[in-house]
Amino acid sequence: MERLTDKPAARGVLDRYRDRLPVTNETPMLSLGEGGTPLVSSRRLIERIGCKDLYFKLEMCNPTSSFKDRGMVVAVAKAAEADARAVLCASTGNTSASAAAYAARSGLDAFVLVPHGRVAKGKLAQAVAHGARIFAIRGNFDDALAIARRVSEKHPIALVNSVNPHRIEGQKTAAFEIVDDLGDAPDLLFIPVGNAGNITAYWRGFVEYFQAERASQKPRLIGWQAAGAAPIVRGEPLDDPQTVATAIRIGNPASWEAAVAARDESGGEISAVTDEEILAAYRLLAEEEGIFCEPASAACVAGLLKYAARPEALEGPESLRDQTIVCVITGHGLKDPETALAIEAEVPEVDADLAAVESAMGLA
Ligand code: F0G
Numbered sequence: 115m116e117r118l119t120d121k122p123a124a125r126g127v128l129d130r131y132r133d134r135l136p137v138t139n140e141t142p143m144l145s146l147g148e149g150g151t152p153l154v155s156s157r158r159l160i161e162r163i164g165c166k167d168l169y170f171k172l173e174m175c176n177p178t179s180s181f182k183d184r185g186m187v188v189a190v191a192k193a194a195e196a197d198a199r200a201v202l203c204a205s206t207g208n209t210s211a212s213a214a215a216y217a218a219r220s221g222l223d224a225f226v227l228v229p230h231g232r233v234a235k236g237k238l239a240q241a242v243a244h245g246a247r248i249f250a251i252r253g254n255f256d257d258a259l260a261i262a263r264r265v266s267e268k269h270p271i272a273l274v275n276s277v278n279p280h281r282i283e284g285q286k287t288a289a290f291e292i293v294d295d296l297g298d299a300p301d302l303l304f305i306p307v308g309n310a311g312n313i314t315a316y317w318r319g320f321v322e323y324f325q326a327e328r329a330s331q332k333p334r335l336i337g338w339q340a341a342g343a344a345p346i347v348r349g350e351p352l353d354d355p356q357t358v359a360t361a362i363r364i365g366n367p368a369s370w371e372a373a374v375a376a377r378d379e380s381g382g383e384i385s386a387v388t389d390e391e392i393l394a395a396y397r398l399l400a401e402e403e404g405i406f407c408e409p410a411s412a413a414c415v416a417g418l419l420k421y422a423a424r425p426e427a428l429e430g431p432e433s434l435r436d437q438t439i440v441c442v443i444t445g446h447g448l449k450d451p452e453t454a455l456a457i458e459a460e461v462p463e464v465d466a467d468l469a470a471v472e473s474a475m476g477l478a
Contacts, residue, residue, distance in 0.1 A: 125145065126146070127148050127149040127184050127187055128188060130149060130150075130287075136283060141192065142220070144187050145187060146216070147177055148177050149176070149291065151171060152175060153172075153291070153295045156168035156169065156403060159398065159399075159402060159415070163419070163439070165437045165438070166436050166437055169296075169440045171288060171291075171443060174407055174411070174445050174447075181444045181445070182211070182212035184285045184287055184288060185282060185283070185311070186212040186215075188281065188283055189281045190213070190219075198270065198271065199222065199223060199271075201213055201225070202266055203224075203273065204228070204251075204262040205226060205227070206228070206229065206232070206233065206308065208445055208449070209274070210237065210240075211241055214226065225247050225249070225265075226246045228248060229254045230252050234450035234451075234453075235451060236448055237450075256366045259309075275368065277369075282369075284315075285311065285319075288316065288319065289317075289318075289323065290328075293320070293328055293329045294328075296438065296440075299320055299323070299331050299332055299333050300439060301331075301333055301334065301436075301439065302336055302437055302440075304336050304414040304415070305335065305336070306337070306414045307362065307373060308367065310346065310367035310369035310372065310373035312442070312444070313376050317335060317375075317376035333380065334381050335382035336384075336417065338386065338413045338414050338416065339386050340358075340386065341388045342355060342356035343355035343356065343357045343359075346384050351365055351366035352365035357392070358393060358409050360410070361410035361411075361444075361445060385420075387416040387417050387420060391416040392409050392410075392412050394416065397457065406448070407446065408449050410445060411444040418439065418441060
């Protein structure tokens with residue numbers, strides 16, 4: 115009888131991509147069924163954009179509801195292989211949720227440093243549920259990451275931020291899946307940029323598949339930072355980044371240079387969108403496409419709307435008309451219920467009575 119663990123999604127990233135990952139005979143085949151996420155086509159946004167094809171890579175469908183699981187499964191498995199007792203990360207929330215889950219799965223302790231008061235409630239709930247030891251640092255993400263790096267240098271605790279090369283290795287598998295699903299690489303990939311590990315990982319994945327002749331082209335990478343947290347766009351680190359998209363509230367990205375290299379080698383760009391643009395795209399995705407993502411994820415869709423409004427996107431050789439575009443939807447909207455409820459916090463109460471409900475529905 116076929117076992118559940120043999121099904122592709124349940125097999126997970128380590129097993130499915132073992133030939134392209136740092137997997138040895140000693141690497142534990144850790145999995146929570148990460149990877150194999152849906153690539154769904156746009157139904158309505160595509161009409162506004164005017165491109166040939168538009169897809170959303172739903173990375174929010176990973177086990178802890180963000181893309182982090184792809185890299186975390188590799189980083190935690192390699193930590194376990196090296197006999198680490200504990201893992202440590204700094205996080206705006208999603209990395210810590212993922213680290214906590216995979217550490218629990220492996221029987222390792224997890225230590226998490228988050229910026230005080232700035233982590234979306236759902237993400238904190240995940241780290242709490244998995245039994246991580248969480249500390250709210252009186253500072254921002256960049257301060258927390260600097261301390262996490264020092265702790266891991268001084269103590270035998272594995273750092274599982276994306277400065278750990280195993281994280282980037284695991285995350286590149288999302289690019290493989292896009293190529294496999296489309297039959298080739300897309301023309302353009304729109305992606306939010308925070309600590310800049312993910313854009314780095316996608317580029318590595320696309321280059322690897324191109325070199326292996328699994329794809330005939332490489333996409334242009336179009337990355338998006340929040341305007342109040344856009345150090346790469348401005349060309350200098352920021353001390354006090356601010357944005358509603360707390361996941362990408364980062365002033366000094368760890369993978370800055372690799373992200374700039376990915377941008378330039380792909381012929382792409384990294385630009386900024388305002389919080390207003392992010393929240394408009396967040397609502398549009400939920401209301402018109404049925405996709406409830408977190409604000410940071412919506413940044414790349416806000417970026418696509420902005421990009422598509424440029425004159426060169428409408429006409430001429432750079433026109434989007436013949437382009438296949440993928441937007442990376444990095445995390446689930448449920449992680450940040452407060453942002454959703456800020457749109458409409460008041461749900462009207464109605465008596466438990468048919469006539470009253472009909473009247474409230476405007477059917478009376
Ligand atoms: N989208 C979401 C939902 C994220 O959580 C992050 C990063 C990003 C996009 C940006 O990806 O950092 O690789 O450029 N979250 C990290 C964290 C910083 O701690 O969870 P990136």
